[in-house]
Every structure is written in structure tokens, then in C-alpha cells.
Amino acid sequence: MKKMSQDTVCVQAGWQPKNGEPRVLPICQSTTFKYSSSEEMGRLFDLEESGYFYSRLQNPTCDTVASKICELEGGVAAMLTSSGQAANYYAVFNICEAGDHVICSNSVYGGTFNLLGTTMKKQGIQCTFVDPDAPAEELEKAFQPNTKAVLAETLANPTLVVLDIEKFADLAHKHHVPLIIDNTFATPINCRPFEWGADIVTHSTTKYMDGHAVTLGGCIVDSGNFDWEANRDKFPGLTQPDESYHGIIYTQKFGKAAYITKATSQLMRDLGSMQSPINAFLLNLGLETLHLRVPRHCENAMKVAEFLQNHEKVAWVDYPGLKESKYYELAQKYLPNGTCGVISFGLKGGRQEAVTMMDHLQMIAIVTHVADARTCILHPASHTHRQMTDEQLREAGIAPDLMRLSVGIESADDIIEDLRQAIENI
Numbered sequence: 001m002k003k004m005s006q007d008t009v010c011v012q013a014g015w016q017p018k019n020g021e022p023r024v025l026p027i028c029q030s031t032t033f034k035y036s037s038s039e040e041m042g043r044l045f046d047l048e049e050s051g052y053f054y055s056r057l058q059n060p061t062c063d064t065v066a067s068k069i070c071e072l073e074g075g076v077a078a079m080l081t082s083s084g085q086a087a088n089y090y091a092v093f094n095i096c097e098a099g100d101h102v103i104c105s106n107s108v109y110g111g112t113f114n115l116l117g118t119t120m121k122k123q124g125i126q127c128t129f130v131d132p133d134a135p136a137e138e139l140e141k142a143f144q145p146n147t148k149a150v151l152a153e154t155l156a157n158p159t160l161v162v163l164d165i166e167k168f169a170d171l172a173h174k175h176h177v178p179l180i181i182d183n184t185f186a187t188p189i190n191c192r193p194f195e196w197g198a199d200i201v202t203h204s205t206t207k208y209m210d211g212h213a214v215t216l217g218g219c220i221v222d223s224g225n226f227d228w229e230a231n232r233d234k235f236p237g238l239t240q241p242d243e244s245y246h247g248i249i250y251t252q253k254f255g256k257a258a259y260i261t262k263a264t265s266q267l268m269r270d271l272g273s274m275q276s277p278i279n280a281f282l283l284n285l286g287l288e289t290l291h292l293r294v295p296r297h298c299e300n301a302m303k304v305a306e307f308l309q310n311h312e313k314v315a316w317v318d319y320p321g322l323k324e325s326k327y328y329e330l331a332q333k334y335l336p337n338g339t340c341g342v343i344s345f346g347l348k349g350g351r352q353e354a355v356t357m358m359d360h361l362q363m364i365a366i367v368t369h370v371a372d373a374r375t376c377i378l379h380p381a382s383h384t385h386r387q388m389t390d391e392q393l394r395e396a397g398i399a400p401d402l403m404r405l406s407v408g409i410e411s412a413d414d415i416i417e418d419l420r421q422a423i424e425n426i
């Protein structure tokens with residue numbers, strides 16, 4: 001059969017039942033797996049044979065869903081994790097250790113910023129945060145001899161900075177390190193970072209992939225393109241014997257699957273964080289409609305952004321789909337079919353007007369979440385960042401009047417109507 005379209009992959013990839021097996025992905029709710037001889041079980045522990053033995057490392061339901069995301073991204077191997085945080089942590093820690101250094105865009109999600117800037121720093125891994133819009137010559141200065149990876153988001157949460165992926169990929173490769181892209185907001189429906197030179201993709205599947213705000217989850221996908229062997233000395237964890245597995249060398253034994261195999265057999269074994277099978281099942285239901293929901297989120301967000309832009313009480317609107325956006329050109333290049341459902345905007349008057357407007361909303365809910373089916377709104381100055389003064393907020397790049405609106409898949413007319421009456425009732 002010729003290569004299937006993304007729409008068909010969303011619905012059909014992953015679970016392929018054999019004769020008489022369930023049509024729908026089974027939930028393997030089992031911590032353990034049975035073998036008839038101790039010899040067979042032993043071979044699994046030596047990584048001589050692939051197979052399941054304990055769900056802390058691998059579970060068939062999770063692997064099946066990971067294989068669907070792998071196909072959507074066009075990768076060679078993938079694994080699920082219990083959260084997006086775990087995905088980014090493992091993606092980096094799989095190729096770094098104490099004494100190493102990574103480079104990360106300074107506009108990444110707050111959780112990733114803390115992970116790299118605080119927690120991994122305590123583990124001895126240093127991070128330099130860079131301005132993603134800086135010219136290549138400027139970014140070049142961040143590289144050190146011990147740099148092991150570059151990390152950034154296709155479409156940053158919540159600043160909606162659109163990354164020039166090719167610029168970042170060229171820089172990373174020039175310095176012999178992989179580019180890791182968090183593709184959560186774009187999803188593979190709107191952008192496939194491997195096509196632009198990224199080596200590894202991560203996801204918080206909690207957002208659009210699940211899409212219904214029911215399960216936390218993450219995923220790591222490897223393109224199989226980065227040549228670890230050509231940079232043997234930089235990546236000893238992959239290219240030199242693993243004494244905890246009788247001296248196997250991941251790149252020699254597993255080829256293009258080396259990176260994911262190591263993350264599974266070493267990091268999952270030692271640190272845990274596998275997604276639970278029931279969560280993977282729910283994630284798969286979300287994936288089955290991803291190709292329908294993502295375009296609708298984008299279409300609705302575009303209409304809402306245009307409405308806000310033309311409203312006299314609205315001070316500013318930030319949405320990369322708008323021609324006026326600083327990121328319009330990059331969005332046209334990397335996300336030609338649409339960006340995402342998230343918009344930032346502010347009202348004339350500022351912080352207090354934002355609070356009053358939000359209290360007048362009837363359908364749109366105030367919640368700490370983005371990227372699910374229901375339209376929701378958050379005001380960082382009153383919620384996630386409420387301990388900060390206006391001045392501190394501005395320093396952190398968050399306008400005191402900024403509201404983050406995550407446009408859902410309801411009727412655009414109803415979303416706009418709710419915003420209209422709330423703004424007019426201030």
C-alpha cells in the first residue's frame with residue numbers, strides 16, 4: 001500500500017489486529033508478562049530479544065500508541081512518557097551527564113525553563129538560554145566544547161514565538177549535536193520538524209493530542225538521522241559499552257533505534273515515568289480525531305483573532321496567523337496550514353479591565369490549561385504569576401494585561417459572542 005496520508009495515519013496507524021483479535025486497541029492493564037522458560041525471560045534482560053516483562057519499562061498499549069505518533073512525525077522509533085515534562089527530561093538526559101551543557105531557546109514553556117535552568121543544573125548539566133530570534137552568528141557564541149544538544153519549541157507556549165527550525169538545525173549540526181524540538185503546540189498535523197532538519201521531537205500529549213483534557217502524557221520520537229557514531233566521543237552513553245547491560249553498545253546493536261532503546265532500557269528502568277496503559281488508550285482516542293480538531297482550532301482562532309483585532313476596546317492581539325504578527329513570515333514557511341488555537345491579547349485600560357472582562361464570560365471558562373476542545377482563558381498576572389508586580393511581569397516578558405485565550409472547537413460565532421458581551425459589559 002502506498003504511504004498513507006496524515007488523516008488516515010491518525011485513524012488507522014498503531015494497532016493492527018490479526019485474525020480474531022479486537023478491532024479496537026486493547027488496554028494491557030498488566031504490570032507483568034508471563035514466559036514459559038527462564039531462558040526466554042533471561043534473553044529479554046540481556047536485550048538479546050525484544051519483548052515485554054515489566055510495565056515500568058514498556059507496555060504493549062503504550063508502544064502501540066507511540067508507534068502511531070512515530071508515524072505521524074515520520075520518525076523511526078518512539079516512546080511514551082507519563083508527562084510532557086518527563087519527555088523533555090529524558091530526551092535531554094539520555095545524551096547528557098554531569099559536566100555537560102545544553103542550549104535552549106529562552107521562550108520555551110515555563111516547566112521546561114525550570115527543568116533545564118534549575119533541576120538539571122543541580123544534576124550538573126548547565127544550560128544557556130538564547131533568544132530564538134537572534135542571528136546565527138550571535139547564537140553561535142552559546143556553543144561550548146561540552147555542548148550536547150539544542151532544544152526549542154516549534155511554536156512556543158505561551159509566547160507563540162515561531163522557531164526558525166532550519167536556522168537552529170544548521171547551527172546544531174555544525175557543532176555536531178542534535179536538535180530536539182518540542183512540537184506540542186504545532187502537532188505533526190501542522191508541522192513535521194524532521195522535514196526541516198530536527199533530530200528528535202518531543203510532545204506534551206496532554207495538549208492537542210489528547211485534546212479533551214483527560215490525560216497527562218508525553219512522547220519522544222527519534223528521526224534516526226543523527227549520526228551518533230560519527231561523534232563517538234561526544235555521546236559515550238550511546239557509543240560505548242553499557243556495563244549495566246553486559247557491555248552492549250547501543251549504536252552497534254540497535255542502529256537507528258539506539259537512542260530510544262537506551263532511553264527505554266536505561267532511563268525508564270532506573271527512573272520510571274511510563275504512561276499508564278489506560279491513559280495511552282485515551283490518548284489514542286484523541287489521536288483518532290487530531291486531523292479534524294487541529295484545523296478547526298486554527299480556523300476558530302483565526303476568526304477570534306480577527307474579531308479582537310477589530311474591537312475598539314482591544315489594545316493588542318498576538319497570533320502568528322495574523323499578517324500583522326512579527327512571526328507571520330516564519331509561520332507561513334513552517335506552518336502553512338495553520339498555527340494553533342492559542343491567542344494572546346490585552347484590553348485598553350490594562351490589568352483591571354482584564355479581570356472584569358473575564359468575570360463576565362459565560363461559556364469561556366477560566367482554567368489553567370490550554371489546547372483542548374473547550375475554549376478557556378487565563379490571565380497570568382492574576383493566576384500563574386500573581387505574586388509579581390507589573391514591573392516584574394514586564395521583565396519576565398509578560399504584559400500585565402496579557403490574557404491567554406485557548407480557542408476550542410465550539411462554534412466560532414458562540415466564542416466571539418461570549419467575548420463580545422464580556423468586553424462590552426466591562
Ligand SMILES: *Cc1c(COP(=O)(O)O)cnc(C)c1O
Nearest residue numbers: 083084085109157184204206217
Ligand atoms: C504543557 C507543556 C509541557 C509540559 O507537559 P506536561 O504534560 O504538562 O508535563 C511541555 N512543553 C510544552 C510546549 C507544553 O505546552
